Amino acid sequence: MGLLTKDFERAPCTVEISHKFESLHAHVRFNNGAVIYPGDEVQVHGDEIMAPFGEIVSEEREATIIRASKLEQLWTRLTGDFEVMELCEFSFSEEVKL
Numbered sequence: 001m002g003l004l005t006k007d008f009e010r011a012p013c014t015v016e017i018s019h020k021f022e023s024l025h026a027h028v029r030f031n032n033g034a035v036i037y038p039g040d041e042v043q044v045h046g047d048e049i050m051a052p053f054g055e056i057v058s059e060e061r062e063a064t065i066i067r068a069s070k071l072e073q074l075w076t077r078l079t080g081d082f083e084v085m086e087l088c089e090f091s092f093s094e095e096v097k098l
Helices: 070-085
Strands: 007-019 024-030 041-044 055-067
Antiparallel strands (some): 007 055, 041 055
């Protein structure tokens, strides 16, 4: 992996989709122990997975991991904290107005 080039890696994975009242989530676990680093992208191959309400669906798939270049990794580390702050909402007023 160079300063501006990306690497591609294929990995088997398990996709778990939960559609319950207590938990609504989708997780991807790599079966070969692959690790995702800041700036990397993951594309899971296959058809869309739909979980009926109240169920958890788990399927074996294959994924492509697009490794970020060294420059992208650096940029992600430098700007990642700012992007997380966009998710926060702060209010210092005494009354809540919508």
